[in-house]
Amino acid sequence: MSATFVIVRHGDTFAPGEPPRRIGARTDLPLVESGRAQAAALGAAFARRGWRFDRILAAPLRRASDTAAAIRAALPDAPAPEPTAFLAEIDHGPDEDRAEPEVVARVGAAALGAWDARGEPPPGWQVDPAARRAAWRALYARERGETLLITSNGAARFALLAEPALAQGLATLKLRTGAFGVIRATPAGLARLAWDERP
Structure with a gap:
């Protein structure tokens, strides 16, 4: 039996x-x-594809719940979103709420590159990569049907890092705002069907 996971990054903030x-x-x-428009476009695109979700899991932040609400407006039979702790955004430590040039000045471009390419957090960021990977692996193992997950760029990358083959061929693990990825689980294993696609 197979399972499909549609992983969405919230819209613009x-x-x-x-x-x-x-x-x-x-x-x-x-x-x-613009973020509300992105979320509405995702909902419309999912409706056109005929996707029906058995579960909706969302990070416990307003930007995720706002995105979920806009997507659900286009999918009248969709279930209510479930706040899900492992989808929560990471804590950027001393870089929280800082402009990007300030972050680069503190940690260096190489550290940010390692985060985007391999999920290695820069110094001072509060994230447990092993726990994040384990949570995604557990999800892939237990869920069946179609699951929509709404999260952030920092958290979504671990969907790929849970199984090394899922990230093969990607220059970056990032999801742009209003973009989605699709991962399929079958008895033969996990496969990435899409990543960083926008409607």
Whole structure:
């Protein structure tokens, strides 16, 4: 029996022209107008594909719940989202709510590159990669049917890192805002069907 996991990064939390900052577990921002449009576009795209979700799991942050609500508006039979702790954004430690040039100045471009390519957190960031990978592996092993997961860029990368083959061929583990990935679990193993796609 197979299972499908559609992994969504929440929509924009910064308006066009607003300098982005490192926003993690301690900063609970709502979606801005463009983020709400991204989430609505995801819902419309999923409806066009005829996707029906047995479960919706969402990070316990407003940007995730806002995204889930907009997607569900296009999927009238979708279940209510379940707040899910392992999908929570990471804690950026001293870099929380800092502009990107400040973060680069503190940790260096190489450290951020290692985070995006291999999921190795920069110094001072609060994240347990082993626990994150284990949570995704447990999810893949137990779930059946179709599951929609709504999370953040920092957390989503561990969906790939749970099984090394899932990240093969990708230059970066990142998901853009309003983008999604698809992972399929079958008795033969796990396969990445899509990553960082936007409607």
